[in-house]
Amino acid sequence: MPTPTKGPRLGGSPAHERLMLANLSAQLFEHKSITTTVTKAKRLRPFAERLITFAKRGDLASRRQVQSVIAPRSRTNKGIVYELFENIAPVMANRDGGYTRITKIGNRKGDNAPMAVIELVMDPLSPKQAVVAEAEKAAEVAAPVEVEETTAPAEVTEAPAEETTEAPAAEASAEVADEKAEEAK
The missing domain is CATH 3.90.1030.10 (Ribosomal protein L17)
Structure with missing residues (x-):
């Protein structure tokens, strides 16, 4: 005690x-x-x-x-x-x-x-703490996605130099991240 x-x-x-x-x-x-x-x-x-x-x-x-x-x-x-x-x-x-x-x-x-x-204190935890817990779970799911994102832009850079621009590469990595997030759910 x-x-x-x-x-x-x-x-x-x-x-x-x-x-x-x-x-x-x-x-x-x-x-x-x-x-x-x-x-x-x-x-x-x-x-x-x-x-x-x-x-x-x-x-x-x-x-x-x-x-x-x-x-x-x-x-x-x-x-x-x-x-x-x-x-x-x-x-x-x-x-x-x-x-x-x-x-x-x-x-x-x-x-x-x-x-x-x-x-x-019989109340449930505050909504703020629930949001923090969800963010931590999302960070755990997003950690493997970041590793794959580093390989995805490398594939995009192998394209001919005339077609490569910054905007399509950013869009491609955002699409890959969205697909991985949907798969994780």
């Missing part, structure tokens, strides 16, 4: 802090969003994201490790582990990190403690 912080812990002992973070993460996975203090939310973020990373692996050892953290002796929390592995992890499969979002909402009325909402 994340390295423990130095200094005073949330609520006293390290064991109490560990149990509190386990309960907060269980509630986060159950309700997808919880309201807590900013300090607890900041401490909860790496703890919960680590559990989601285990859930993305999906194997039995990961399931047992998450089970030992969230629900060591509880039947009610086994449903939360199931929810994490079967519903939350597949949604987060394409995401490399940043599974949670913290939004500050102001101070609590009673003791003026700064409050925040921590929630799971």
Whole structure:
């Protein structure tokens, strides 16, 4: 799990802090969003994201490790582990990190403690990242085409010198590139 912080812990002992973070993460996975203090939310973020990373692996050892953290002796929390592995992890499969979002909402009325909402980011990746992924795939497909383009102008230059101009050579290489792109699809 994340390295423990130095200094005073949330609520006293390290064991109490560990149990509190386990309960907060269980509630986060159950309700997808919880309201807590900013300090607890900041401490909860790496703890919960680590559990989601285990859930993305999906194997039995990961399931047992998450089970030992969230629900060591509880039947009610086994449903939360199931929810994490079967519903939350597949949604987060394409995401490399940043599974949670913290939004500050102001101070609590009673003791003026700064409050925040921590929630799971269940939205799909941004359209910009999808375009970048498509561009990378196109670059992989275009890499072999570039090698063939270097051989294609050589064939065009073997034509008689009277007919060779720059414009037909450029058009021929563009046609070859278009044909290769259609074949790749």
